[in-house]
Amino acid sequence: MKVMIRGNESIAYAFKLAKVKVIPAYPITPSTLVPEKISEFIANGEMDAQFVPVESEHSAISAAIGASSKGVRVGTATASQGLALMHEVLFIASGMRLPIVMGIGNRALSAPINIWCDHQDMMAQRDTGWMQFYAESNQEGLDLGLMAFKIAEDERILLPAMIGIDAFVLTHTVEPVEMPEQKDVDDFLGEFVPHYVTLDPKKPATLGSFGFPQHYMEFKFGQWVAMEHAKKVIDEVFEKFANKFDRKYSKVSAEFMEDANIAIVTMGSMSGTAREFVKKMREKGKKIGLVKLTVFRPFPKEELLSILKDVPVVAVMERNISFGFGGAVYAEMGANFVNESKSPKILDFIVGLGGRDITFKTFEAVLETAERSLKGEKVDEVNWVDVNKEAVLKVEGSL
Amino acid sequence: MTENYEDMEFFAPGHGMCAGCAAPIIVKWVLKLSGPNTIVVNATGCLEVATTAYPHTSWRIPWLHVAFENSAAAASGVEAALRATGEKANVIVFGGDGGTVDIGLQALSGMVERGHNVLYVLYDNEAYMNTGIQRSSATPWGAWTTTSKVGKANPIGKLRPKKPIARIIAAHNAKYVATANPAIFQDFKKKVQKALSYEGPRFLHVLSSCTTGWRHDPSKTIEILRLAADTGLFPLYEIIDGDIENMRITYHPKKFKPVEEYLKMQGRFRHLLKNPDLVKKLQDDVNAWWEKYGYH
């Protein structure tokens, strides 16, 4: 059945369809509608779950760990400052191998305070041991939300997962979404079985104990292995999902890439605009293609190597910045090719921070630089696009 | 009638806490009174660190540690999961004063306000002991710690009084709040039993001496704790349903002992004894408290 819903509702419906049992959550723009919607589902008797209206995001994720340790399915949602406040506890959720799923309304971080879209919030959590998925549309938000449970709870994995939906562009925008039938979701996810040790008075266990140097690294190596296994399990689950619901997902999707000499790499909602731009450029005879990352953790190394190895120029467009180096996707893309005998020229484009619009004009600027690089011209590795550089350099001093 | 588990040990011996530490006595007895159908959430601190060196454990009941400041939130999650599945079990938090009165106060406030069915037990050794005796907001006025040092410019040590955490939690309309002292054992035991008998958020503030941080002879634990009660420095009371006006004092020392008797057994107060004015100030504070509240 097709419904018209906002991105936040995609996450809320994913939790409802997955029959999540405990949802501890705290309001923050732009993801506030998730706990509001859950509260509504419960009030209407449509959802049999415990909503815990915690006093902070730190407590939201802490309560999520408590509930998940007890052995029930747990979901939560946050964004930006809220996700940053959770930082400490995110490591604990993954270190304890609890398959919690969290929706993120990807939003910029202060200062200056800003409620609009970028990916800095989730990118800043990339080392916390959570799997990371980025949705292009509300449909993807819902589907990835459902699949995240199946992947996270797989006994080969047992890692928490976040699904990023872009602030406002998705969280608050109504889009048509194919709503799966409950029985199909039940069928797809199966009964929740915790494949981990839980808090059970009949089988007492100590969870979250003190790890000395002689054990700590084995725990961490276990998480590394699980994240490696996740690459395969994600593919399996994507395939199962496609078979059941007829919607295909892949960690990396390549479009117009067969003969491309310039690849634009995107994540999240900007991929839609990018696709239109690429189509238009193709009509003009330009050999440009689109590579969309749906999964960022685990980093889809193998797929990117095979898609991009023969492409002369790769233009990474990203809504995050690691000051002192460049964007996170650029850094990892570069590292991905460093030991290959052949590597594309990899360029970084910092775009759309704090909700700045990403338009055809943005893509034109990216393409212009990428084409110069293709011709052999030397161009900057990290390029800030759509920024009033003159004004800033006047204050900060020129480079 | 619930079963009696007083002959059983749910907190196994063989942990790494210091000889003479009061915390294991508190934990052991709370668990004997709660029995095996209990889930414990423990904040980072001495108790947690010294009892769960992987792969060993001192806990014979299910036990969860998440972090320092969030045990009340983690327990809220455990309790919500129990509600979701319809199971029944005691959910008990053990937190130190740092993890409860300072960094964990927000989470605790939230847990109590939301009405979670959790018994929160604060074992209060009046400083951050696990990190080496730093002051907390539960450190009493006049105590030396490594961050309230005593010197020429500061002959007192900690300059601010202890935060009245039990009254703060009671002011949240918690179901049951009490201060307790394992050396006043019958009172302590009764309060644990009473706390366990209620539903809703319950809070026990239990004084817990620390041989290392209080600088006392490990064989004098009970003696010192008894003096905390008998000098009136750590009053024992209970507050039901947030009715602070009707706070009930549960232990009246027959004859109040002078505060010096408590101070002189602990290295952390040694500097105060050199200055009779400071001792007098402390005695006056104690007298004032009992004058104000002693009729309760």
Ligand SMILES: Cc1ncc(C[n+]2csc(CCOP(=O)(O)OP(=O)(O)O)c2C)c(N)n1
């Ligand atoms: C967020 C955070 N800050 C600081 C610490 C370091 N730390 C661990 S235990 C502790 C003190 C614990 O004091 P308390 O709660 O009084 O327990 P005690 O060790 O005295 O029993 C501190 C500061 C930490 N683990 N986490």
Ligand code: SF4
């Ligand atoms: S340092 Fe103090 S609180 Fe910690 S175990 Fe030793 S006596 Fe107990």
Ligand SMILES: [Mg+2]
């Ligand atoms: Mg302490």
